[in-house]
Amino acid sequence: MSTHETTYIGAVMEAIDLEMARDERVLLLGQSVGGRPDDPFVQRYGENRVRVTPISETAEIGMAVGAALAGMRPVVDATMAEFLLVAMDQVVNEGNRFHHMSGGRVRVPMVLKAGYGFTAGWAGQHTGSIYGMFMGVPGLKVALPSTPADAKGLMASAIRDDNPVLFLHHYLLTLDRGEVPDGEHLVPFGQAVIRRPGADVTLVATGWTVPMALAAAATLAADGIEAEVIDPRTIAPLDTATVLASVRRTGRLVLVDQATRHASVSAVLAAEVAEAGFDALRAPIVQVTGLDAGIAYSRPMEEHVLPDEAKVVAAVRRVVEYSGTRV
Template sequence: MTGVTTRELTYAAATNEAVHLEMARDEDVVLFGQSVAGSPDDPFVRAFGPDRVRVTPISETAEIGMAAGAALAGKRPVVDCTMAEFLLVAMDQVVNEANRFHYMSGGRVTAPLVLKAGYGFTAGWAGQHTGSIYGMFMGVPGLKVALPSTPADAKGLMASAIRDDNPVLFLHHYLLLLEQGPVPDGEHLVPFGTADVKRSGSDVTVVATGWTVHRALAAAERLAADGIDVEVIDPRTIAPLDTATILTSVGKTGRLVLVDQATRHSSVATVIAGEVAEHGFSALRAPIVQVTALDASIAYAKPMEDYVLPDEDKIVAAVRRVTVRGAA
């Protein structure tokens, strides 16, 4: 961020700052949710009043349906849905209503709506609210999906999501909310469909999403000590997905490891593997390796949780595997 004034913020604070700035910039931006506007002292209520910041009934169908209607009427609602699994209760509005209006109206109707929700709370929460279910949304026409991994990207992607004229899922990992990092002051926009090369390298391409980006970067530092130069790419949005940046990197390194907290057969990793197999096969010097969660629910016991989930050691082992095979 050379030449840009930054300050240290947590991921959660950076996300909230983006919402606050967009509400100050555009009076059509409104904030809904079951856990917002808890009191008159809520900072959003104090700044924008109870008409623009509203607590909703404990009904996801109601809050998301209300927001979709408000979007069609010209507002730009941001809905704090709390947990990604709660989106499943209102699946019709998410994948069959708001996202379809622009197409079905021949481009005459827009539905500028942001659904913000957390995922992947793998800290002893066992079977519920620990899932990484973003993969089921990435192929839905008319729906964009953002998965920021840093405070700066959280701020920039949220601002871009609010300004987008059609629905966006903004999914944040629970375990990143208190992570700190440099965040640009003032207006900051991160474009959708533009991956970020978090670390340049020449030997192996590692594509990671969300919380696993930090695990991949830590693994890359360990591998560097052994002379293995790892390039780490964060797609930042999975719909649209920046396949061009990934293919360019694979063309340079000839090796690909995909890291994703989702279960293997509903992961972003599987989709990316298919794209590279079709469009970048000739560049590959070793088989693509996926480091994902197992196709299993998260257990309460930490040793079992660790067994199911990807981690730094598993990424290191995968990179060593493709490096050895590529050299053979």
């Protein structure tokens, strides 16, 4: 398969571009899209398919739900995840429920694209990792890609899906570069990937924390501790089978998540493994998450609240030392 290098956000937009070229039902809506005549998407697809919306999340997402019900496939650029909170009725009580409530007769193929976790001095209301509140909502899928290739593949799969999809991209990954497959590229929902194999401990990380976990695994490998790093890629559906299979091989589990501890993917995975894989565990499950606190503007306070590589390394050492043995 031939590839090319691009940025994370470039891969996202590449997927949208390819899907708009492939399917004339795909629309691009948002407050910050197509705002000028020389915008490349406007030039390629026209103002009927690339729509600047009012500064109103209830309006733009309501428009998208209606367009999807009418047979279109809208992609809404909602800018940041916190803005979705203004339109929660459309997100978690309307678009996601119509398929079930109609007995399968109605489809709502809609993508809500939003950034999250901009922990770079943006303070309390623009730094949230609030994906945990969406992952248990029936009828709503949630993608959380960590690489440019997965960003492209999951966006394409999201646009083709007949369900509403929340596509969340971490702001601090925006300009990360990586190899991306040329042309059509699809990544299936509900299929985790093992980023690094290992036999001593299972390390599951989401989104921005995946590179952090990989860096921690490299540090640990220098001391002879081999961590298997798993990236779920989507959290609804959530691939617990891959995590459980890994835990049965390693006997230990460390979970890394930027979200607050009690609203995290890690808490859900910890519960799933405790219920279905308890007999395989040789040490307690350890979670390395954000603290149950808001993100401060102060950088030292911000760093105190968030997970980092050193905290991940310390957690892994703790579970390995707990059992006193290594596989």
